[in-house]
Amino acid sequence: MAIHYIFITGGVVSSLGKGIAIASLATLLESRKIKVTIIKLDPYINIDPGNMSPTQHGEVYVTEDGAETDLDLGHYERFINTKMTRLNNFTTGSIYSSVLKKERQGKYLGETIQVIPHITDEIKKRIIKGSEKADIALIEVGGTVGDIESLPFLEAIRQMSIDFGKKNIIYIHLTLIPYIKASGEIKTKPTQHSVKQLLSTGIQPDILICRSEHSMSKKECTKIALFCNVDRKAVILLKDVNSIYKIPKMLHVQKIDQLICERFNIKAPLADLSEWNQIIKNEKLSTGKIIIGIIGKYTKLPDAYKSVIEAIKHSGIKNKITVITKLINSQDIEKQGVFLLQNLDGILIPGGFGIRGIKGKLISAKYARENNIPYFGICLGMQIALIDFTKNVAKIKSANSIEFDQKCKFPIITTIQHCNQKNNHSILIKNDNHIKNAMRLGSNECNLTENCLSKKIYGKNIIIERHRHKYVINNNLIQIITPFGLKIAAKSKKENFIEIIEITNHPWFIGCQFHPEFISTPKNSHPLFIGFIQAAKKYQYSKKIS
Structure with a gap:
């Protein structure tokens, strides 16, 4: 079976919880007997987070094979059975370092080194390498749409829909639906602008995951679907909860796993969330x-x-x-x-x-x-x-x-x-x-x-x-x-x-x-x-x- 790719981007503001969302989605797919892996693309110039201050970037998570990685890989391992390795996290700095090393070694035969195709090709090569053993690879693009540092990553994942065909690619965009207390309303306009920004890179999201403090009405979900050009059933709400371990079930109730299986034409058993249900029960x-x-x-x-x-x-x-x-x-x-x-x-x-x-x-x-x-x-x-x-x-x-x-x-x-x-x-x-x-x-x-x-x-x-x-x-x-x-x-x-x-x-x-x-x-x-x-x-x- 060909490898399928799910790319998750973020918009409006940072720290919306892309790592938790992608890990929860991965555990849903894993519960359906689908082999998954998750890759984190970090836009900062550091080679890895090993020398970064914990007060700026949080903890350094260490994998079994000794890679110093982003803390999101800890979220991944806490949600899914697949173990992370050094192939599951790479940065802009590591990409440029690798390309420049090859250039110094003469491996580009005197070509002028450019972002396209050399940097984007290196990004795609690493994504493919890290996805080899999976049926579905979920790739989180760090930062938010509009960040200058993220542009090479966005271009690379745009190109992959051409390289592998749209039937093997799903783009998910995670956005904020803010609640304005003074007027007692939730606002969809930031999400519309975020999707517009993503469209400017050549990427049309297939699924929207909307973070909000409050529930949304059917009318508001329909409005988002209409203005962002996505199917109504592909507008997924993630309301704030008191435990992140409730999120897999919240996504499952909205049938996002079924949506993905249908899109990829994967026949898989229904999700078994009995272990997660027991965790939630024990918390209570x-x-x-x-x-x-x-x-x-x-x-x-x-x-x-x-x-x-x-x-x-x-x-x-x-x-x-x-x-x-x-x-x-x-x-x-x-x-x-x-x-x-x-x-x-x-x-x-x-x-x-x-x-x-x-x-x-x-x-x-x-x-x-x-x-x-x-x-x-x-x-x-x-x-x-x-x-x-x-x-x-x-x-x-x-x-x-x-x-x-x-x-x-x-x-x-x-x-x-x-x-x-x-x-x-x-x-x-x-x-x-x-x-x-x-x-x-x-x-x-x-x-x-x-x-x-x-x-x-x-x-x-x-x-x-x-x-x-x-x-x-x-x-x-x-x-x-x-x-x-x-x-x-x-x-x-x-x-x-x-x-x-x-x-x-x-x-x-x-x-x-x-x-x-x-x-x-x-x-x-x-x-x-x-x-x-x-x-x-x-x-x-x-x-x-x-």
Whole structure:
């Protein structure tokens, strides 16, 4: 069967939720036994988001094969079974870099390099490559129609309807239907203008997905269909909801999956949304509330911790309890003290880089340790917990990470290169000329230790987790610390890096070097997050009876 392509563009304003919409549509098609994949085209000039500030662009999502990608790929993996790879996300910067490299190598035989055809051909080539194993490939074009950066992408996807025939292409346009409170009306004019802008690039949308705070009447939907030249049944409303996991059913009720199957002439079984219905049901069955504090320094933009927040939500659904996540800036803790940590049922310190806010994170780890509050340290959060333990329990005051003090006398956290030299192991790393330290990226096997809490939580001996870090625990110094009540719960299979630590005399205190949030889904919440939320619930109960 020929590969079919669905292209999704956005209009009016950014941040309308193209990633959620395309992921929800993909899970609908997948539930009909159709093999799907999703590709994100990002218009920015960066090669990838790896060096971008989380406060500007949100988290960096890491795939199994170690690609640093846009956070939308996290949405994709949380909704569909297909795993994302480095082929599922590329940027304008990576396209131009590839074309210029070929030009320097003489592969264009002296041609004048232009946007059309060289840049657009490279875009199309990558789309085709990333779609090879799918029946339907859904491609999200980042940004909004009218952005100058998006024009090469729009031209490339326009050309694909010529290359592959219109019968194999569907264009979906996601727009905003604003509600004017003063007049009590919703306005369709912005959508009309957005479609007009898209038409100027040579693309006529086949389906419109309309985001709105309010429902639309049949008359308003008919008006949109008429002025935007689409079929009435192809005007799909996505009203704001309190859970993104309701969206697949909302789309299904409006028969968008059937519309697509008919357009592509695909005979497929009806959608089976039983798993999603159960997720929604479990959300309603919550029997209480707990508060989890996320101690970070990128708290102005919640998307900086998107996967962590979603993983906490997944474990709340699994445990049938409502989890309120409270983002707390670690620099505020430095100024105001542990007052900000009171009334929390669990403390989580996520990954991050740099010395800013580290003091507040150390205060938080110490507070959780001394007060028996469930603590979950992820990547940097594990390293913070170990520094606190070494300084305040093992009483080695000179302990630190060389990330924060390159001349520290007791570097309990060191570089990957240092450990590589000691252990003589090779690992998958990103090490381009503009990055000071190598980065350990992607999935790695870890061996769990006998008689530890983590093994009990996982229920297995070997786990596979995703990594993104530059620094590791110093294997040459850790043995000095363990007699004070620290347990090494897991090590990597190949490099012998320490992957999980636990404090033995604490009810629930776990730090992991990897990022478990990257593989948590609403269907399969991650074991460590499930255990963390269970511990927080138990801690809350103990406070009530004490």
